[in-house]
Amino acid sequence: MENLAIEYENLDQKVYQLVKGMIENRQLLPGKKIPQEKLAKEMGISRTPLIAALKFLEHEKLVEAKPRRGYYVRLFSIEEMVSIFEIREVLEGLSARRAAKVITKDEARQLQTIFQPYLSVDDITDYQAYSRADRQFHMLIADIASREFLTSILQTFNIISLAYQYPTREGLIRHPNETIHDHLKIADAICNHDSETAEKLMREHLRSAISELTKTM
Amino acid sequence: MENLAIEYENLDQKVYQLVKGMIENRQLLPGKKIPQEKLAKEMGISRTPLIAALKFLEHEKLVEAKPRRGYYVRLFSIEEMVSIFEIREVLEGLSARRAAKVITKDEARQLQTIFQPYLSVDDITDYQAYSRADRQFHMLIADIASREFLTSILQTFNIISLAYQYPTREGLIRHPNETIHDHLKIADAICNHDSETAEKLMREHLRSAISELTKTM
DNA sequence: ATTATGAATTTTGAATACAAAATACATTTT
DNA sequence: AAAATGTATTTTGTATTCAAAATTCATAAT
Known part of the structure; x- marks a missing residue:
């Protein structure tokens, strides 16, 4: 039936x-x-x-x-961008925490791979490629978290996509040379199943983008 | 032009x-x-x-x-409800924090009014009315927060609405006799512009719903 | 030369149309 | 009687249509 x-x-x-x-x-x-x-x-x-x-x-x-x-x-104002990042802060903090709890060996490898190409470079200049990697990184974490969320409610918010509409440097707010370190540390915490640290670092990472944004207001 | x-x-x-x-x-x-x-x-x-x-x-x-x-x-499973409440926890925590920062005298009055009718009652039995008040309360806080958010990004998630699809007691997970106290304390913190406490209490409030839900799994 | 006016053209919002698929119902077969 | 089959009816997904509104573009007025 x-x-x-x-x-x-x-x-x-x-x-x-x-x-x-x-x-x-x-x-x-x-x-x-x-x-x-x-x-x-x-x-x-x-x-x-x-x-x-x-x-x-x-x-x-x-x-x-x-x-x-x-x-x-849609064209976002700086003020709206700040709102978007405040929401990202709490939502992706949650994602990072959950991802750390449920990540598989295979996914961990994937996550570590994303920024591999930049490890040996000391001045990142291809913003477009880095922006793609950045987005891929945040999306993958959301995906991993959402698997156990059962619903894919988190991605449907799609707040991550909004963030890359920032009008300069392919949507990147801070310079890749700075953010690369954040990304590597977050990846480590998640891969080590350290959910507390993962959440904390992800929040700090996004909070940095917020301070950068508010400077330009 | x-x-x-x-x-x-x-x-x-x-x-x-x-x-x-x-x-x-x-x-x-x-x-x-x-x-x-x-x-x-x-x-x-x-x-x-x-x-x-x-x-x-x-x-x-x-x-x-x-x-x-x-x-x-849509009919949600308990597991999906848990996801919904985990997201509410961080998002409404943020709402409460921001609301505490920007609430006006008039809005404070509104917020305090919502649960007025229940102050003198010691056993709440009209779940439908209480459920309406509950939703109104959470929505109002989101609204107040969203005013300063400039975009109304927060409400568009509409995660709050989803929560009331829980199949028993008009969507209420804990009994009104318990939750009324949470609500009053949250309202106080917000009205006193105590953003830290407001966020903390809101998170705890939603976390209680989560533990209640996970008991039934 | 800019600004205003107005007809011609394009685009939108919403209804209608219609083939393909799903559902309901009746009939036959076991 | 229950299951299977076939037929009629309804519903869906998408295209088409069309009046009302917006835009464009040319011309006239300042």
Whole structure:
């Protein structure tokens, strides 16, 4: 009677992923209007599933709906960025704590790998690559934590994505030469199952971004 | 050139509020399918804006889309409830801290008013009314905090709403006779601008719900 | 030359349309 | 009677349509 259910799917999620990707790699720029007809044509679909995807993104605050005027890629003020990082502080602190409790050997290897390429470099200049690594790092920790969370509630907040909309240096607030140390220490704490330290370090890491931001206000 | 813009609006948000309300007052029950045609007719609109609203609710996890099968009101397992409360712990802790910093005289009065009716009662039996007060209390704190957050990022998570989907006693996990004291102390701390204590008490309050929940697992 | 006006064009919000899939119901088979 | 099958009905996902609103662009007025 109940389903060993074949799971079907609809276009919503695929289109959502695509558009989100376009925002993340700056094919769609903050502040710019999203051309519905054009985009839909490019993807070979009608406006209906595109609008569905935009609704998701609107809810994630990655996109803004201006009624009768269309959808725009969200552009954050410094003040809003501070809010985003305050929320990240507590949420990713929780992620780090939980990740430390449930991480597997394999995931630990993955986590350690991300910043491997930068260990021997003493001045990091490729911001784009480092920004990608940074995001990957924070996302992976959220993913690991979310496995045991059973729901993937944490990622749906998507607060991490918002953070990279900062207008300079590929969304990086502090210089890679500084943050690389934070990242390595956090990774160590998580891999050593030291949940208390992991939470503490992650919070401090994000708090540093906040002080940096408030300086520019 | 730029707008002192008249702000227009569309049906999405109104329909969203309506459907959300129906879920909150249990006119639509957890696990039950949402009858689109019927609902749309009742509201005097087409399915288009209703579906838009359901997409929002899906993203908030208040509703679940089963492709080719429709939308269902979300039913949470105990494990998922624990996750929800872990997230509430850190997020509402942050809210309480910020609220304590920015609360006005007027808002303080409002906050103190919510549990006024229960001060003289020594056995609270109207769970429905108390549940409403409880939600109002947590929401108000989030609102106050969000004013200074500039974006209303915090409420959009809507994690608070999820919490009341718990299947017994109108979504209340601990008995009102116990929680009333927590609430009064939290309100006091916030009204006295004691942000540290406010955060600590709010966290403890939610942590108690978590232990209660884990007992039943 | 800038600013204002207004028609022409494009875009939006929402209803409607419709094929494909799911569900409900009746009928037949075991 | 229970299970399986087939048919009718309903519902879903997506495209299409269309009026109302916004934008663009050309022209006229200051």
